[in-house]
Amino acid sequence: MKKDKHNLTEEEKKALEELKKALENDPEIIKQRRLALMFSYGLHPNFFIHVLLMLFVNIIVMSSILGIPNFGVVNDPWLYLLCAVLFTFLELSIKMLITRLLQARQLYSVGIVDVLLIPLFYLSFVYPKAILFDHVWKIIIFVVLFYSVKFIITYYIKKYVYRRRVR
Secondary structure: OOOOOOHHHHEEEEHHHHHHHHOOOOOHHHHHHHHHHHOOOOOOOOOHHHHHHHHHHHHHHHHHHHHHOOOEEEOOOHHHHHHHHHHHHHHHHHHHHHHHHOOHHHHOOHHHHHHHOOHHHHHHOOOOOOOOOEHHHHHHHHHHHHHHHHHHHHHHHHHOOOOOOOO
């Protein structure tokens, strides 16, 4: 018969608390939590704030990578912002779908899922001519830089937001 948490004796409750504390301080479990945090897609527990953060990060990272090394030219600023919103929502939808379908395998893919989103970038920005590129290699370098910088920034946002959950 399974005991309920409320029906435990004082001795069992203390033993349970000690076990929880020991597990929280275990270096292997802390390492697993950090790894899971690094490759999870949620920037915030509240989904609305998560969407706003993703939109903000996408626009800032794209704009800075476009502007600093001058890889491409924004054709129309309003179309660029509309495409950034479209890209963010499509990216979130795809990542949620992949997470739902391939929960355990996603962590083991170590970010390969993001490589599958490269055609999404092309369809969202280059095809509607929101950003103009001179050469194909500039698109490839831009996308690699974008995902690299975005990965670093989102990791630190997750680390800040979830600092109580992971040591």
